[in-house]
Amino acid sequence: MSELSVNHLLGIKYLNKEDIELIFKTADHFKEVINRPIKKVPSLRDITIANLFFENSTRTKLSFELAEKRLSADVINFSSAQSSVKKGETLIDTVNNILSMKVDMVVMRHPNPGAGVFLSKHVNASIINAGDGAHEHPTQALLDSYSIREKLGEVKGKKVVIVGDILHSRVALSNIYALQLQGAEVMVCGPKTLLPKYIGKLGVKVETNLRKALNWCDVANMLRVQNERMEISYFPSTREYTQQYGVNKDFLDSLDKEITIMHPGPINRGVEITSDVADSNQAIILDQVQNGVAIRMAVIYLLASKIKQ
Amino acid sequence: MSQKVLLNAKEVNIILHRLACQLIEKHNDFSNTVIIGLQPRGVFLADRLVKILEEDYKVKSIQLGHLDITFYRDDFRRGDKTLAANKTEINFIVENKNIILIDDVLYTGRSIRAALTAIQSFGRPNEIELLTLIDRRFSRHLPIQPDYRGRQVDVINNEKVKVNWKEQDKEDSVYLIEK
Numbered sequence: 001m002s003e004l005s006v007n008h009l010l011g012i013k014y015l016n017k018e019d020i021e022l023i024f025k026t027a028d029h030f031k032e033v034i035n036r037p038i039k040k041v042p043s044l045r046d047i048t049i050a051n052l053f054f055e056n057s058t059r060t061k062l063s064f065e066l067a068e069k070r071l072s073a074d075v076i077n078f079s080s081a082q083s084s085v086k087k088g089e090t091l092i093d094t095v096n097n098i099l100s101m102k103v104d105m106v107v108m109r110h111p112n113p114g115a116g117v118f119l120s121k122h123v124n125a126s127i128i129n130a131g132d133g134a135h136e137h138p139t140q141a142l143l144d145s146y147s148i149r150e151k152l153g154e155v156k157g158k159k160v161v162i163v164g165d166i167l168h169s170r171v172a173l174s175n176i177y178a179l180q181l182q183g184a185e186v187m188v189c190g191p192k193t194l195l196p197k198y199i200g201k202l203g204v205k206v207e208t209n210l211r212k213a214l215n216w217c218d219v220a221n222m223l224r225v226q227n228e229r230m231e232i233s234y235f236p237s238t239r240e241y242t243q244q245y246g247v248n249k250d251f252l253d254s255l256d257k258e259i260t261i262m263h264p265g266p267i268n269r270g271v272e273i274t275s276d277v278a279d280s281n282q283a284i285i286l287d288q289v290q291n292g293v294a295i296r297m298a299v300i301y302l303l304a305s306k307i308k309q
Numbered sequence: 310m311s312q313k314v315l316l317n318a319k320e321v322n323i324i325l326h327r328l329a330c331q332l333i334e335k336h337n338d339f340s341n342t343v344i345i346g347l348q349p350r351g352v353f354l355a356d357r358l359v360k361i362l363e364e365d366y367k368v369k370s371i372q373l374g375h376l377d378i379t380f381y382r383d384d385f386r387r388g389d390k391t392l393a394a395n396k397t398e399i400n401f402i403v404e405n406k407n408i409i410l411i412d413d414v415l416y417t418g419r420s421i422r423a424a425l426t427a428i429q430s431f432g433r434p435n436e437i438e439l440l441t442l443i444d445r446r447f448s449r450h451l452p453i454q455p456d457y458r459g460r461q462v463d464v465i466n467n468e469k470v471k472v473n474w475k476e477q478d479k480e481d482s483v484y485l486i487e488k
Contacts, residue, residue, distance in 0.1 A: 002390055002391045002392075002393040003390065003391045004391075026393075026394065028396075029377065029379075029380075029394040029395075029396070029397070032396070032397050033380065033397075033430075036430045036431060037430065037431060037432055038429065038430040038431075039430075040430070041380035041381060041427075041430075042380070042381060042426065043380045043381075043382075043385050044385075046386075071380075301380075302391060304386070305385065305386055305391040305392065306391070307386060308386065309386055309387065
């Protein structure tokens with residue numbers, strides 16, 4: 001197969017196994033490209049991409065922008081803090097105004113779940129969801145799986161535990177879909193208050209004891225506690241969270257086997273993982289960031305090739 | 310669909326040896342020369358020539374690379390299909406090197422144009438030459454000609470030249486296929 005089954009990347013939910021394989025295969029080639037002396041290819045020189053960030057982001061925004069520029073696309077950036085959204089313009093109006101400047105593709109992060117799906121039904125451009133509220137963050141899940149594949153050979157049959165704030169996490173949901181699609185076993189682990197009530201219905205194991213979870217898994221994806229999304233207290237104190245769900249080097253060394261540590265960033269050092277864990281050989285956090293550019297190049301390239309002239 | 314043999318295994322072998330000798334005549338010991346085969350079909354020819362140079366003519370340690378030009382092609386979004394890439398493997402610096410680009414068939418010249426752009430990503434070579442097994446005359450879209458050619462053929466537009474290699478297609482041969 002050489003073509004994606006979708007015209008937008010709105011969530012992992014809409015992809016099939018072959019799509020993920022195609023994205024990974026294409027990302028392999030782009031990973032080679034971004035390690036060349038000149039890290040740029042001219043494929044997308046007649047494509048214009050708008051990055052619309054209605055919510056803060058450093059890593060994802062930079063990663064997308066770099067991926068677009070490495071493919072030679074023209075890029076325009078927009079963040080809601082300095083825009084007319086503050087003056088009351090609606091999402092569709094904002095996007096249609098941008099599209100009337102002849103934009104082919106939109107990369108959007110938005111605080112509302114489903115914003116990408118909504119937009120794809122109303123505007124004529126290829127949409128990539130760069131995170132919509134607590135719903136999905138597909139490129140993050142793809143780069144996470146890609147990093148597991150790189151480190152452990154394949155994703156199929158691997159045991160992956162997602163630790164922490166599952167309730168507020170779009171990374172968790174996209175990762176669950178992506179890992180299951182590739183045949184991995186998934187467990188979520190965290191305090192009961194941060195686990196969605198019906199999470200088990202997704203076919204994942206649920207565990208509240210971190211030691212049990214880490215002894216079970218091959219890979220632990222440590223999520224950040226999203227204080228900015230918490231309007232009430234979900235646990236007594238950060239210190240108590242760290243005592244129960246934080247990983248330090250001693251804890252890691254006391255496990256039955258050597259596991260791989262992942263983190264989607266930004267890290268709260270000393271909360272979900274300590275500095276010596278984040279900087280250890282078992283952590284692949286910076287590999288994830290590098291792979292992020294290759295994965296996003298692959299996604300943009302494959303979607304752009306479906307935009308007819 | 311009918312097909313005609315242009316070259317059989319014996320003829321291919323003779324031509325490969327002649328091309329190898331021509332390369333030695335120009336590049337001596339290959340100390341500052343690298344060979345780069347174009348993906349997907351040029352790599353068989355490149356690999357084979359390097360094997361002949363090393364085994365039959367005792368040229369030592371030739372640097373050989375494979376270059377994929379997919380992301381440099383000028384027909385992105387112009388066809389029905391997504392262009393699928395192949396592996397690039399160039400594990401040396403091309404800065405100031407003499408490069409011999411190798412492909413099986415030279416037709417419109419567009420692949421070679423893309424390859425010339427692609428190679429720039431690995432540095433600024435001293436010079437670039439082109440070697441092709443088959444040179445289809447009168448079909449160029451761009452002003453590109455080979456420096457070394459195996460056989461020149463006249464082919465009309467609805468015909469296709471297919472080069473087969475033992476490694477992939479069980480035999481060495483070149484066919485003219487009428488669509």
